[in-house]
Amino acid sequence: MINRDYILRIIEQFSRILARVLFLRQTNQYQEVLALLDELFRQTVGLNSDFLLAVPEEMLLALVKRIDLLDVEKCLWIALLFKLEGDTYQDLERYEESFPRYQRSLRLFLEAILPEENPRQSDFFAEVEELLTLLSRYELPASLLRRIMLYYEKTGRYAQAEDTLFEALEAPDSSSEIFEEGLAFYARLRGKSSAELRAGNFSLEEIEEGLADLRRLQASQATRHSPPH
Structure with missing residues (x-):
């Protein structure tokens, strides 16, 4: 406080x-x-x-x-x-x-x-x-977008928080830590009631869809950065 x-x-x-x-x-x-x-x-x-x-x-x-x-x-x-x-x-x-x-x-x-x-x-x-x-209207660094994501989450705007999460993942300075933050974000949303999610313009279905998109993107990046055999 x-x-x-x-x-x-x-x-x-x-x-x-x-x-x-x-x-x-x-x-x-x-x-x-x-x-x-x-x-x-x-x-x-x-x-x-x-x-x-x-x-x-x-x-x-x-x-x-x-x-x-x-x-x-x-x-x-x-x-x-x-x-x-x-x-x-x-x-x-x-x-x-x-x-x-x-x-x-x-x-x-x-x-x-x-x-x-x-x-x-x-x-x-x-x-x-x-x-x-x-x-x-500007492209922002991932370090700032991560904080904005948390801010939107703490102010109950879950759809905007998700949008900012994926924006951070696409930023040039993105890192693997953001995937972990994304997983934690969806885990916290799973603990919300349907009414709380609706108030934040979100739903249980969107949590599962977003989580699946996050994991696909994580796997895609892991494959792209893995060393050749």
């Missing part, structure tokens, strides 16, 4: 920053917005966003942890800053620069809220939903 004190503090701080950013964007002072956000990145982690975009995802996640524990406050704050920066580049129609910022923002938001029992009740549910819409 995310500490409410963290959330209230972040929301209070962010509301002040958001008011300032919105004013600057409305008056077309985009460079001032980017300079402000750059300073906030430096205050938070001592690094600018260009560096945070360039480092591998594992290093980014390490920067928002204390030893092995997630620093939820820092994680959410950086996610919010990336979202604002992405919005600013979107205003400038520099979509090639907004996309990676939205991608990193979503990854950090999901890192923070997936441990919650019901992410729908998160104070940042609206931001996650908006980012999913903004990123829907």
